[in-house]
Amino acid sequence: MSISIYVRRILLGLLLISAVACAAEEDTQPTFHEEENPNALSDWGMFSVREKTMTLADNVIPYDIATPLFSDYALKLRTIWLPDGTQSVYNPDEAFDMPVGTVITKTFYYPTADTKDEVTYNRARTVSSGMMDLHGLRLIETRILTRRESGWDAVAYLWNDEQTDAYLKRTGAIIPLTLERPDERREDFAYLVPNVNQCAGCHATNATTKAIKPIGIKARHLNKQSSFAAGFNQLDHWIAKGVLTAELTDEAPRNADWLNVDEPLDRRARAYLDANCSHCHNPNGPADTSGLDLEPDATGASLGICKTPIAAGTGTGGRIHGIVPGDPDRSILVYRMETNDPGAMMPELGRGVTHEEGVDLIRQWIAQMDGTCGT
Structure with a gap:
């Protein structure tokens, strides 16, 4: 066998390996886990992270809310996925009724300053064409809220140092960080990744039933121009995508954007x-x-x-x-x-x-x- 033929065969083999790897990367599929929470966030299949790019899986919809909860200046990427053929049901006042199998994610992240433990804010990223550039960012945690037969479950995943995947952290975690404010003041603080009980502490919004529910999936939080689908109101976008069933004949409740100085x-x-x-x-x-x-x-x-x-x-x-x-x-x-x-x-x-x-x-x-x- 000549050296040139040998080399060509090696190159062909490498190309085949690369093609298989690419196919596997494109094969990320959302997966609902009916009973147990998997150890790796990637096992949910909502998105993948490769080469400093986060790619959302098919039919995983990014969304945001008019005025978000403050969490030590962390920025957040929210997504929602519903099983094929299912829809959420509109409610003007309460959290929408979501079908079994729904998976909501909220990924907390910071722009980094000089090192990964020195973080700042006011430099938000967004998803474009299903992808988000992660250069200059540190992913901290992703919280999963999933609707099972028995009700909603909440759990947190902590991102690894390599920023390639996140892993189940039922007991929570405390992460020492230094916040650099826009005026260059620096402040050490302890970022809290909540444990399972602390997740319930916020999401059990009724002290009598103690049932966990989504907080942000309400009309007044979602009724805004979509940040991800130009020209759409976010509720209308959800209806168009088949994620929400509703006839919005009346004006839906709407919270203001607290940063919008044109609002009262x-x-x-x-x-x-x-x-x-x-x-x-x-x-x-x-x-x-x-x-x-x-x-x-x-x-x-x-x-x-x-x-x-x-x-x-x-x-x-x-x-x-x-x-x-x-x-x-x-x-x-x-x-x-x-x-x-x-x-x-x-x-x-x-x-x-x-x-x-x-x-x-x-x-x-x-x-x-x-x-x-x-x-």
Whole structure:
């Protein structure tokens, strides 16, 4: 056998191996696990990560919400997948009724500064044509929320150092990071990957039933222009994709984008409190004993205006009322958002640093309120 023929055969073999590998890469398929959570995130098949590119599998739909929950400035990629032939059912007020087999993912990530442990923010990425460039990013965790016959299950996966896959972390984790703010201030903090019980602590939005439900899959959060399908409202896009069955004859509820200064200040502030607080602070939620309701339709003392605390303990910062119109510095709500004292800060989980921009929004909102608490 001549050397040239030998070399050609080797090259042909390498090409065949490469073709098989490419076919395998293209073969990523969403998989619903009926009972057990697999050890590797990749076993769900919602997306793959290769050569610093995340590629969504077929029929895995990226989405976002008008005003998201603050999580130590982490950016988030949300996706949803439903089994073929199934649809979710629209509800104007509550989480949509999702079919068994639904898989929702939320991947938390940061732009990196100088090293992988030094992170920053305000540089969001997006999915384009089903792919997202991961250069300059650190993937931290992906949370799975899946609808099984017995109800919803929530679990977290921690990304490996190689950033190629994530692995089941039922017990949670604490990751030391350094946050570099846009003005170059640096702040060390501990990023919390929640354990299974902590996942339920937020997603069990009814203190009586304690049933886990999605938080963001509600009309008011999803009713916005799609960031992934140009020209579509996101709800209309879901209907067009067959993911949602609905006849939106009336105006669907809509939360404001808290960053949109063209929206009224009151709507922006109420959207922020809804997204960050109302899954606990609602009439039936885990924080129902506080008597504080931060859902969009709450008013007066229920909203905290001139309300004295019921179950705040030492978490008042020496202040008397939840909200003092015109005076954010005397309002408990502002103190609990500003402080990093574990016994007083709100939210209790998922926050190691203060959301300065969010606090500033709520300060502005309270400062422009009319009225007095009589003290």
